[in-house]
Amino acid sequence: MTENSVPVLSVQNLRVSFDTQDGTVHAVDGVSFDAYAGETICIVGESGSGKSVMASSIMRLNNSSTATTEGRILVKGLDVLSASEEEVRGIRGSEVAMIFQDPMSALNPYFTVGKQIAEAYVVHHPGASKHEIHDVVLAMMIKVGIPSPEKRIDEYPHQFSGGMRQRIVIAIALINNPKILIADEPTTALDVTVQAQILDLMMSLQKEFGMTIILITHDLGVVAEVAQDVIVMYAGHIVEQSHVDALFHAPTHPYSWGLLGSVASYGDNKRGGLLTISGSPPSLISLPVGCSFHPRCAHSKGEGSVCMTDSPSLRSVGSDGSRSACHLADDVLVSVGRRGFRS
Amino acid sequence: MFLFVVRRLFFAVVLLLAVSVFTYLLFALLPTDPAALTCGIHCKPETVLANRIRLGYDKPVLEQYWQFLRGIFVGRDYGLGQTAFSCPAPSLGYSFNQHACVTSLIGETFPVTAFLAIGAFILWMIIGIGVGAIAALNKGKWQDRFATGFAAVGVSLPTFYIGLLVLFSVVIWFQILPFPSYESPLDNFSAFITAMILPWLVLAVLSAASYTRLTRNGMLEAMNEDFVRLGVAKGLRLRVILLRYVMRQALIPIVTIAGLDFAGLLGGAIITESVFSLPGMGRMSIRAVVDSDLPVLVGTTMVAAVFIVAANVIVDIAYGFLDPRVRVSS
Ligand SMILES: Nc1ncnc2c1ncn2[C@@H]1O[C@H](COP(=O)(O)OP(=O)(O)OP(=O)(O)O)[C@@H](O)[C@H]1O
Ligand SMILES: [Mg+2]
Numbered sequence: 001m002t003e004n005s006v007p008v009l010s011v012q013n014l015r016v017s018f019d020t021q022d023g024t025v026h027a028v029d030g031v032s033f034d035a036y037a038g039e040t041i042c043i044v045g046e047s048g049s050g051k052s053v054m055a056s057s058i059m060r061l062n063n064s065s066t067a068t069t070e071g072r073i074l075v076k077g078l079d080v081l082s083a084s085e086e087e088v089r090g091i092r093g094s095e096v097a098m099i100f101q102d103p104m105s106a107l108n109p110y111f112t113v114g115k116q117i118a119e120a121y122v123v124h125h126p127g128a129s130k131h132e133i134h135d136v137v138l139a140m141m142i143k144v145g146i147p148s149p150e151k152r153i154d155e156y157p158h159q160f161s162g163g164m165r166q167r168i169v170i171a172i173a174l175i176n177n178p179k180i181l182i183a184d185e186p187t188t189a190l191d192v193t194v195q196a197q198i199l200d201l202m203m204s205l206q207k208e209f210g211m212t213i214i215l216i217t218h219d220l221g222v223v224a225e226v227a228q229d230v231i232v233m234y235a236g237h238i239v240e241q242s243h244v245d246a247l248f249h250a251p252t253h254p255y256s257w258g259l260l261g262s263v264a265s266y267g268d269n270k271r272g273g274l275l276t277i278s279g280s281p282p283s284l285i286s287l288p289v290g291c292s293f294h295p296r297c298a299h300s301k302g303e304g305s306v307c308m309t310d311s312p313s314l315r316s317v318g319s320d321g322s323r324s325a326c327h328l329a330d331d332v333l334v335s336v337g338r339r340g341f342r343s
Numbered sequence: 344m345f346l347f348v349v350r351r352l353f354f355a356v357v358l359l360l361a362v363s364v365f366t367y368l369l370f371a372l373l374p375t376d377p378a379a380l381t382c383g384i385h386c387k388p389e390t391v392l393a394n395r396i397r398l399g400y401d402k403p404v405l406e407q408y409w410q411f412l413r414g415i416f417v418g419r420d421y422g423l424g425q426t427a428f429s430c431p432a433p434s435l436g437y438s439f440n441q442h443a444c445v446t447s448l449i450g451e452t453f454p455v456t457a458f459l460a461i462g463a464f465i466l467w468m469i470i471g472i473g474v475g476a477i478a479a480l481n482k483g484k485w486q487d488r489f490a491t492g493f494a495a496v497g498v499s500l501p502t503f504y505i506g507l508l509v510l511f512s513v514v515i516w517f518q519i520l521p522f523p524s525y526e527s528p529l530d531n532f533s534a535f536i537t538a539m540i541l542p543w544l545v546l547a548v549l550s551a552a553s554y555t556r557l558t559r560n561g562m563l564e565a566m567n568e569d570f571v572r573l574g575v576a577k578g579l580r581l582r583v584i585l586l587r588y589v590m591r592q593a594l595i596p597i598v599t600i601a602g603l604d605f606a607g608l609l610g611g612a613i614i615t616e617s618v619f620s621l622p623g624m625g626r627m628s629i630r631a632v633v634d635s636d637l638p639v640l641v642g643t644t645m646v647a648a649v650f651i652v653a654a655n656v657i658v659d660i661a662y663g664f665l666d667p668r669v670r671v672s673s
Contacts, residue, residue, distance in 0.1 A: 059575075059576055061572060061575055061576060065482065089578045089579075091578075092575065092577065092578035093576060094578060097576065098573075098576045100569055100572065100573060105568065105569040106569045106570055106573050107570055108570040108587070108591075109570070109666070109667065109668060110587075110592070110665075110666065110667060111587070119579065120577040120578075123579055124578060156667040156668070158667070158668045172573070172577065
C-alpha cells in the first residue's frame, strides 16, 4: 500500500438501502475505505452482508428506483454518486470495470463475442476505425487466452464453455485499460481447475495493466494468495480491514475469527475447543441495537454493556494498521487472537 | 439452416394435406345433402339429381376429395355441354348458392380481410409495444398502472361488444363518422379509410392489450438479466441498452405470437367484419355457415389453414434468426 499517494478509489460513508414491502433493507450501512493504485483488496463476508451491493455502487449500478444511496465515492476526483448520468457513463468500463459472478448469463446471447468486446471499446473510442477495432479485439482475445481467436471472434456466447466465457467477460472488462477492476466472485460459478486459471489470468493481467483489483470472494485460500488488504463485511458494515497477513495471524474482530474457520479458545469461552459462528446473520431491516454482531458473538459482554448499547465504529487497532469495529478489539481480542490463531 | 428450412417446409405441406383431408371429410360427413341445397325449397328432384351429378356429389367421398385436390392444381370442370362451366386452377370448388367459383369469391373478399388485418396489425404492434415499453420504463408509476390496467381490461373485453359499442357511439349517437360502407381503396380512398378506421382501431386496441403485457413483462425480465447489467457496466448509452439488450430479448416471444395472430386474422376476422359490415372473408365464412354453403366453408378453411401453417414456418425460421442459440442447435 502506498499510504501517502492519492487513492484511485475512495469510498466514504457509503449507505445503500432498498425499499421493500417488508421495510427498508440497509444493505450497506456506512462503509468507508480507500483503494490505491495496483493493489488487490479482497472483500469477504457471509452471504447477504452487502458485498455485491457495495461493489455495484462504485459504478452506480444499483437500480435507482428502489435503492437509496448516500455518501461519496470518488473515482479520479469524480463523485460517482452525485455525478450526472453522462459523467458516470464516462467512467463505466473505462476507469472502472466489473466482472460478474456468472459468466453463463453475463454475455448478451444475441450477439457474437467479438461484437460484445468491440462494443465496450467503441463506446469509449468513438472515432475508432473498423480495422483498429478488429485488431484491438483480437489482441485482447489473445491476451485473455482464447484459442484460435480469429475463428471464435464470430461465435456466440453459447458456443463457449464457462471458463472461456469468463475470459470473454475479462476481455470486455480490460479492453479500455481500466484503473479499477471489480470482480464479484468471478470464479464461483466455474469448476475448480478453471477457477485457478481465471484467477491466474487476472493476476497476470493486473501486473501488465497495473490496475487495482477489488475482489469479492468466499474463498479464503484465494484471499491468502492474492490480497494485500482484506475487508471483512458483516450486515452492511465493514467490521475489519487489515493487511492479509495481519488478518490471518491476528484478526481483530470476533467475526473475522469465525470466518477464518476456527479459533483457539481462551479463558472465558465456556464451550471450549473450537468455535465457529453460530446463529444466522441479522435481518437487515431491523439490525440489533449496539454492535450488530453481538447476538452471535461469544465475547460480547452481558446486558447493559457497550456491545449492546453502542454501535462500534471502525478504528485503528494494534500496530500493523488494522482497523476493527469491535469495542473489545484493544483489550482482549488482539492479544488473544495473536496468541491463539494458527498456533 | 437450409436443411432446417427444407424439413420445415416439407412438414408444412404434409400438415396442409392432413388439414385438407380432415376438413373435406368433416363437411362430407355432415348430414346435409349439398346437392339439395343447390336449389331452393321448391326444387324438382330431377334438378337435384342433375346438380348432384354435375357437382360430383354422386361419387364416393374419397373420389370427391381427389377431385377437389386435383382442382387446386389443374382447375376443375363441372358438367358437360351447354350447362358446363369451369373453375380454373387453383380451384377450391364451386358455390351453387352464389353461382361462383369459391376461388373467385375468396379473391373478392380476401383483399378486404387483408387490409383490415394489415392496418390493425400495424396499429396494434405500435400501441402494444409502445404502451408496454412505456410501462416497463416507468415501473410502478402511474403510466405502468395505467398500462397494466389497459392490458387487463383489454384482453377480457369481447370484440363483439366493444365493436358494437364503438359503432353505436361514434356512428349513431355522436355521428362523427358515417355508417361504414366499404369501398376499395383504389376506387375511393377516403371512403375506404372512413369504413376501416373504426374496425382497425377496435381490433388494434383490443389485440394490443396482450402485447402490452408481453412487452412490459419481457422488458422488465430482460432488465434484470446479468448481461444487461454488463451492458450498463460497459458504459453503453441507455438507448443502446434498451434496443440491443432489452428489446432484443423481449421481442422474441412477441414476434412468435404476432406472426400467429396476424395469420389468424388473415383467415378472416369474423366478428369484426360482421360488426362493421366489411365484405371480407370472415363475414363470408359466417354467411356460408348460415347458408350451409359447404364449398365456401371448405375453401375459406383451407385458406385460413394455409396462413396458419405458413405463419408457423415463418415464425420458426425467424426464431432461428432472432435467437442464435436456436440457430446452431437445429
Ligand atoms: N434490489 C434489492 N432489493 C432489495 N434488497 C436487496 C436488493 N439487492 C440486494 N438486497 C439485499 O441486500 C443485502 C446484501 O446483498 P448483497 O447481494 O450485497 O450480498 P452479498 O454480500 O453480495 O452476498 P453473496 O455473498 O450471497 O453474494 C441482502 O440482504 C439482499 O437481500
Ligand atoms: Mg454477492
